[in-house]
Amino acid sequence: MKRQLILEDGTVFVGKAFGAAAETTGEVVFNTGMTGYQEILSDPSYCGQIVTLTYPLIGNYGINRDDFESISPAIHGLIVKELAEVASNWRSEESLHDLLEAKGIPGMSGIDTRKLTRLIRTHGTLKGRLCGMEVDVNQTVQELQQSELPKNQVAMVSTKDPYHAPGRGKRVVLVDYGAKHGILQELIHRNCDVIVVPYNTTAEEVLRLGPDGVLLSNGPGNPEDVPEGIEMIRGLLGRVPLFGICLGHQLFALACGATTSKLTFGHRGSNHPVREIATNKIDITAQNHGFTVDRESLMNTELNVTHEAVNDGTVEGLEHKTYPAFSVQYHPEASPGPEDANELFDRFMTMMATNLKTDILA
Structure with missing residues (x-):
């Protein structure tokens, strides 16, 4: 199933949906860590944000019970280049997809995360929306431009x-x-x-x-x-x-x-x-x-x-x-x-x- 990321400047990325079948809006940021995706997505400091991971392969060691930084992740969405479909680690208890689905967090893979990162580095963080393909892009851009990021x-x-x-x-x-x-x-x-x-x-x-x-x-x-x-x-x-x-x-x-x-x-x-x-x-x-x-x-x-x-x-x-x-x-x-x-x-x-x-x- 396809999913799109619409940014407030009108840029659109189309990729593959994973995680929860939900729509979300947030500030789009990027993280340059090569490992630690479980800690990143459970860090409360990402509340209200859609996080892009610059390392190209994510999910390859799965999810375990020990590496959470909070019980209920506050991240609004996760974007990766390639999602590993098979997790290989002795501590792994479930996949990244399964965790996000259980926590109601949408994800998207298969886009050029380098291009998205360069865009953010050039223009700064942008408001964005992860949503289905049926959503009207122009209307969404207008809504994003008129909206304010949460302050609470x-x-x-x-x-x-x-x-x-x-x-x-x-x-x-x-x-x-x-x-x-x-x-x-x-x-x-x-x-x-x-x-x-x-x-x-x-x-x-x-x-x-x-x-x-x-x-x-x-x-x-x-x-x-x-x-x-x-x-x-x-x-x-x-x-x-x-x-x-x-x-x-x-x-x-x-x-x-x-x-x-x-x-x-x-x-x-x-x-x-x-x-x-x-x-x-x-x-x-x-x-x-x-x-x-x-x-x-x-x-x-x-x-x-x-x-x-x-x-x-x-x-x-x-x-x-x-x-x-x-x-x-x-x-x-x-x-x-x-x-x-x-x-x-x-x-x-x-x-x-x-x-x-x-x-x-x-």
Whole structure:
């Protein structure tokens, strides 16, 4: 069965349908990772987006129970060059097609993903619709041009109620803006006592939980659409150690007086080099974001730039000049991707321990 992708600029791609027999609309983006499609499609940061995978063969190792980054994938659609019909891996439990069909997510294969990627790189991300061949193209283009992308993605993917992942170590409050399971796993691996809270939890509610530290998670969309997070972070600065990842990094910057802006096509993949300014050390990182912190806006803030992207010079890491707080734009938990930056979780652990000693001495 055929399916088409209609973009807001009038471009149409026709391919083969797989996954759910459904129609979907979203922001069309691309990811350059060679592996990790299961983690990508289950990453809550892709809420509202139709993801194009640039690696040509997808689905060849199937789907397993261990590599999900969320229970309910929030991705709106998946586009690949070639879909493997046979999965070959000892962990595989079902095919990519079967998973997408069960989760109500449409997919499309058999198009020139290189052409689509070049189009996005040239003109920026575009609104698009995956739909059947009977749909009127001109009418759809008009609807896409007149529509607005959703602004409530964080509310859609964040947990609705707090929950506890008990441990005997440091107590960490993980603010869920769309947190990947990989972040929680890294904290549990370090024996942290983790309490996961919704995105709109107040600073007072967080402090009442008695945290040794607060981790601001990744998540989808524009950070300016999460004013609750900005206000909460301002209420926590200087009172408890903070560590921000991806959207959490952007919210941390906004709370400290910086600004953010949208990138042309974003950073999405597991092969992005990042330079630590103090040491010139290069980490290859996993990234998934469409917005960035404006470097110029940091001039009059209490933030220092600690990391920058090698490819385009954008801000990749920040630290507060006075308070125990830092953030990175990339994903130190990987999932998928290289684990070069995993040590940042150990830095957070050290920061919490140091802050606890300081409090005791005071």
